[in-house]
Amino acid sequence: LFIYRDGKNGDGDIYFSELKGKKWGEPQPMPKPINSRGQETSACFDYTGNVIYFVSDRDGGEGGRDIYKSVKQSDGTWGEAENLGPIINTEYDEDAVFMHPDGKTLYFSSNGHNNMGGFDVFKSVYENGKWSKPQNLGYPINTTDDDVSFVLTASGEYGYYTSGRIDVKSYGKRDIYKIAFLDIINRPKLTLLKGTVTDRETGEPIAATIEIYDNTNNELVSTYTANSATGKFMVSLPSGKDYGINVSAPGYLFYSENINIPLESAFQEVEKNIQLDKLKVGKKVQLSNIFYDYNSAKLRESSFNELDKVVELLNKNPKLKIEISSHTDSRGSNAYNLKLSQERAQSCVDYLVSKGIDKSRLIAKGYGETRPLITDEEINKLPTDEEKEAAHQKNRRTEFKILEN
Template sequence: MIVGLAVPGFGQEALSTSNKKALDFYNRAMENFAQRRTEETIQLLNKAIEQDTAFTEAHLKLGQVYEYARRPELALQTYQRAIRQQPGKPATGLAYQFVGTYLLKKGQYGQALTYLDKFGTFFTPQSSQGKRVERLRQTALFGQQAIQNPLPVKPRPLPAAVQAFPSQYFPVLTADEQTLVFTVLKPEGDEDLMVATQQAETWSAPSPLSERINTPRNEGTPSLSADGRTLVFTACNERNGLGSCDLYISRKTGTEWSAPQNLGPSVNTRFWDSQPALSADGRRLFFVSDRPGGVGRRDIWCSQLGNDGQWQTPFNLKNINTAFDEASPFIHANGQTLFFASDGHIGMGGYDLFIADSTATGWSNPQNLGYPINTADDQAALFVAANGTRAYYSHEESGDVQRSKLYVFDLPASIREKIRPVSYLKGVIADAGTKKPLGATIELIDLETNKVISRVQSDAETGQYTAVLPSGGEYALYVNVPGYLFKSLSFDFKQKREGEGLNLSVPLEPIRSAGRETLNNIFFESGRFGLAEKSRVELDRLAQFMEQNPTVKVEISGHTDDRGDAAANLELSRKRAQSVVSFLVKAGIGPERIRSAGYGETKPLVPNSSEENRQQNRRIEWRIL
């Protein structure tokens, strides 16, 4: 963070020259500057310096005028001459400030420290200005250390086919990295949202996201759910807006996006609300706002989607935000890792990118992502792939015309270690017989805590879905459609694993013609029939299904592999089935609606030729009677 300090203005002070001509040019320069005649002021100050090259105050004033005229290189040279003439004079403080902060902005940290160290001697350490100088020093020290320990980062631009505009920025992708949405600045000054898709590692040319979303006004900073079917974006100066910039939401069904809806007064205010970051399941929304009640000027806030489908009152991320500005939050698909930009946390100058993790007691202490991800330039935003291997961003090129391109780089190991990678599961939900696509509810539940980790809907027109699967635990996935048997799937990610995608289409059986379904999340200890505690998730779902379908009667059947005595296996399968029946009865399901059966090893799903196959054969099934 580079800040300006209070420095002397163009007031009168004792001057270091007795040369009358120099003083005359100097005084005339002050009169011209009071009337904002910049060029005349510069000419007169240069003439004063020609009369007396040791006229330090003339050098200082000329440096100030060059600052005012936005000629930083000339200001730098002029201030450095003033410092060389009178290095210890307090009046040169403004020169030390400019040179130190200028070199800091240029990433010349070692040189900046020389000037900042001297500048700091003009203030007491506990004064407000002394603290600001120390903050600049800490920035220079951090930048110097970061450059000495660079990360192995090699950015590469996305293919030219994607970069069809002079300026494209704020890239976001779906969990499978096959769909890319970003903001473009058109030559006429209009910001719109564009989309490109990838097939066989080839990116398409971008096309407008939707006529319902893009307007002659500005739309930008998009954020997508993992399946790419929920979009939150920023639009400014809209007729139905509540403030200067508001957040809007649109949902995709089939190939069509819905008309954007303002997120309403629970999220938007009469102040500036922008830069959304939607969680993978679309149920948490991070964004930036300058509304009152925050920690700093622009803070990161978070709103959660209630069970009633309404966004709740946002809360401030108080141990993330600083007294300065935060920007561009991005919540990783794992739902735990937050990336954001800040000019408040110590970095390399300007906005740096940081990472923090959600913990039981709040967010962890933000960590700087390091060099060369961060530099002395502002770093706007970062999107990290679900599997934690790649990061996407935009880089603004220097020049008179605004130009920026999209880039991708492989995350170095030191950062990947901080990110819990996730897998994604995608496919199509359809009727098992007719193949008709179904709009299903897909829920991922932690088997240890019985908590819903994510809840997504498949597309009602296409049946397509994408669900995020975290690593490091055991999870049950449930697919539900009214009038159909629910489908349960089991995923054991207790061992650390790299995130990778899984394709799984799920056929659902209508209740009226249903066959057998395996309950994939019923667990027993080896050779025993007592239900493991983590079976409760599945059993609760089965009980809920029977409550919702009060005329349905079911058979619960137990099955084993071929290891051990056949008669013992038969008895074990019967007892296991009966354990499930007993649970359902205790849950309030009438015993007349449930029948148990044990088949032992007589009905294997697959040959008992491997441990993996035997595991499939050890199961509990259910079917409609």
């Protein structure tokens, strides 16, 4: 939660407070280079939490209050403030910045762009490395008075903002308004992943760490923490990427999932209630982001993040001994499937050994098609080829099981 606090000399700074369990923490000032000797009035994160957009009247801008951004560095500090430039900023004032969870649509208010009077709400889209010309959202959102602090829901259905408009009955100088977009032509292209993380045995919430990876380039996109009191989490995933999701907590086996969201996918909500297992003999985890070349045991680079999580788990729990198993679907001969699965399991073990794990703690086991999650009889009853192929894909998997702890 970002808060603006006035200073003694007419300046002011941005403060932030974090929700811990069910209570908000004491607001703390944002560090340099976000806050400065000038006035900073509003701020927001992008969907990753690694980029902050904020408003400042510091020296060196286009004039008045401008919108800046800063990128979080690998050591957790914020990088140099970058002015968004003359396409966004004018010689007058820009304020009340909001980056939509789609990761590319910026909303802000300005009294410098072509407006109806006072501050109007504008939007600009970042594509192909540049910002589009700001578009005035027009009436009935904008009026001849000040219209500011616009935010849009992830679905694009509702907007909220404050206005001093006089064309409707109001309760004070500035009221909060809600507007419904009845015909959404360009619905936001993103998936809102939300749910809870709990202990499988007790049902108690877990303040788990949720990491989102881009499987196309193996990069960590963002990190979230589930609420310690409720286990709830909510993650925004813009369309057009293949995501690897890893959920972990001390003393538990991690959970992984692969979510591939095509570029043309419009807004959708996906609920995922995740149950973590404690580190006990016999417990197993499906490694959902392990990928091999076609008909090969060669690991793709997009598998490395997932296997690194296994390395991390083994390093934190030096008494663990595990079996890495590989499974195929039923297409192909039994002998071929058994051989391929054994080679794939061994590839995973070899990777773990290359990262410093003692090979005595690892067993590679290929089961071929002998342990399907969905039987051929069940697959043949499915009505469409797409469903049948999805079932075969579920049978093609890599797992690990705890043998000793």
